[in-house]
Structure formats: structure tokens, C-alpha cells
Amino acid sequence: MLRNVLLRTAASPFWISQIEWWGRRSGLTRRFVAGESFEEALPVIRGLQDEGLLTTLDQLGEDTRDLSAARRAADKYIELLRRLNVESIPSTLSIKLSQLGLAIDPNFCRDLLGSILAEAEKVDNFVTVDMESSAYTESTLEVYRWALDRFGTARVGIVLQAYLFRTEADLRALSALGCHIRLCKGAYREPRTVAFPRKSDVNRNYRKLVRVLFESPAYPEVATHDERLIRYVQRLARERKPRDSWEFQMLFGIRRSRQRSLARAGYRVRVYVPFGTQWAPYFTRRLAERPANLVFLLRHLGRR
Ligand code: FDA
DSSP, X not given: OHHHHHHHHTTOHHHXXXXXXXXXXXXXXXXXXXXXXXXXXXXXXXXXXXXXXXXXXXXXXXXXOSHHHHHHHHHHHHHHHHHHHHTTOOEEEEEOGGGGTTTTOHHHHHHHHHHHHHHHHHTTOOEEEOOOOGGGHHHHXXXXXXXXXXXXXXXXXXXXXXXXXXXXXXXXXXXXXXXXXEEEOOOSOOOTTTBOOSHHHHHHHHHHHHHHHHTSSSEEEEEOOOHHHHHHHHHHHHTTSOGGGOEEEEETTSSHHHHHHHHHTTOOEEEEEEESXXXXXXXXXXXXXXXXXXXXXXXXXXXX
């Protein structure tokens, strides 16, 4: 219920401005977002890497409504790839296609992704396409398949969400091709016609899908903070894939000590590090995942 209300606010400009105000005043934003610029995020990224963690960077932004803004977003990603290369910062990128204008013109978006991937090819980097609400699933997969055809599995990966009914078919098809697949539970508000409404069913489906991944030629990216799933995957992986052919992935600011303990135990662990000024929708999804975050925010504001 609270989750749905919060996720609905993520789509409203009025509530976005309120959330920005609350997030800044409470300081809670900094727990989930590494900074408002790359300069601010850089010490955070280096700190994670010093602890043996891998990183993937999200230059925040989504639901871009005009093509010039989409182009600017793509140019910023290209600049970021060059900068990572020049400064020898070993980090991949994660990109939302709605930031590149998917909702306005899928062909334009596809070309922008192509230009980012061409740069990634030059500097030998890797890009994962994030998965957004189910309104975008089909078009995101179409653009991803196009990119896969041109750039191959070693250059571009995809996120799939265990809460969607369709994901099993998508995952079976893409895992057979040996793709990098980041499997998460799913963070958007979805109708019962397309997604499991109950968390227990999502968790059950996650286990089923992750088993398929580990039995396929895919490179599994296990994106969860759920301890039961983490332990399940540790057991599952033992006899199926060597540790350098899959990874755990977690979000910046969530279960930090677990990220470090898994890395110390010899697992590959990649942290998803978001930065930028357009952090409100991302931050709202993090609040929606855990009501305790909202309670913290309100309590903190109450004290001021
Ligand atoms: P679950 O929600 O059951 O949480 C398990 C435990 O993790 C909780 O008990 C708590 O301890 C901790 N936890 C989880 N969320 C927390 C929070 N917000 N604050 C504090 N603690 C928290 N989704 C999507 O739809 N599209 C995408 O492209 C991505 N990309 C992505 C990349 C990566 C690397 C990760 C880890 C996740 C995503 N997600 C995503 C988000 C994902 O779908 C999901 O919403 C969150 O990971 C929370 O689900 P868990 O699997 O962690 O389980």
C-alpha cells in the first residue's frame, strides 16, 4: 500500500520537488546517491574500489521528454566513458533507455545507445541496459537485441525483473545466447496482469530464474540484498560456475558490510553507484522498498 503510494509519487513533478526538499534536508539522499556530480562521486567510487568492490555507474536521469535532452544525456555518458578511460577508473556503466528518449522516439534512442556503445568499444568498457516499468519492457528489449546484434554479449548486458510473468521466457531466450543478465526483483508499480503481486511469489520466481541462469551459458549478475537468496545462490553456484564467471551486485548504500564481507570471501561484488542531480525518482524507489527509510526521513525532519 505505502509502496504503491510512494511509487505513484515518483511520477508526479509536484511530489518529486517535495521529495527533493525532504531528501536534501534529512541528508538521507547521500546514503543512496554518491553525489550530484562525477567529481563528488569520485572519492566514493575510489573508496569502494579500494575495498575490493567493482562498480557500475548510473548518471541519473529518466523519462526524458525532449530529444535534445536525450542527446545531452548520451553525450554525458560518452564523456564519462572517456574520463574513466583517461583516469584509469575501472567501472562499467548502467543506463536507462527512457533517459535516451525511448518514450519519444525508439529509433533515436537506439542510435544514441549505439553511439555510447561505439565509444565503449573504443575504450573497452561495458554497458548494462537497466529495465524500467513494464510500459517499456518490450521496447527496451527490442533496442537491447539490436545492440546485441551489433556489439555482442561482451559489450552490452540487460536487466530482467523476477516480478514480471514474461521474464522467464525472456531470460531463457537471452541466457541461451550467453548474455550478461542482471537479475533483480523489480522496483516499479505494476498491475496484477503483468507481475506477481505477492513478494513470496517474486522470491520463488527469482530462485527459479537464477537456477536457469546458472545452468545456461549466460554471465549471471545476481542483483539482490536478500540474504536468503544470497545464500541460495552461493550453494547453487558452487558446482555450476567458477567465481570469475558470475557476480553479486548491490546498490550503493544498501547492506554495505555484506558487500565487503562477500568480496573478502572471494566473490565478485559490483556496487551500482548512482550520481547526478536528477536523483528524486531513484531515491523514491529506495524509500518504497523499505518503509523504515521513510520513517527515518520523517523522524529526522520532525527533529528540525
Ligand atoms: P528485498 O526488497 O526483499 O530486500 C532484502 C533486504 O535488503 C531487506 O530486508 C533490507 O535489509 C535490504 N534492502 C532492500 N532494499 C532496501 C532499501 N531500499 N533500503 C534499505 N535496505 C534495503 N530494479 C528494476 O526494476 N530495474 C533495474 O534496472 C534495477 N537495477 C538494479 C540493479 C542492482 C545492482 C540492484 C541490486 C537492484 C536493482 N533494481 C532494479 C532494484 C531491485 O529490483 C529491487 O527493488 C531492490 O534490489 C530490492 O530488492 P532485494 O532483492 O534487495 O530484496
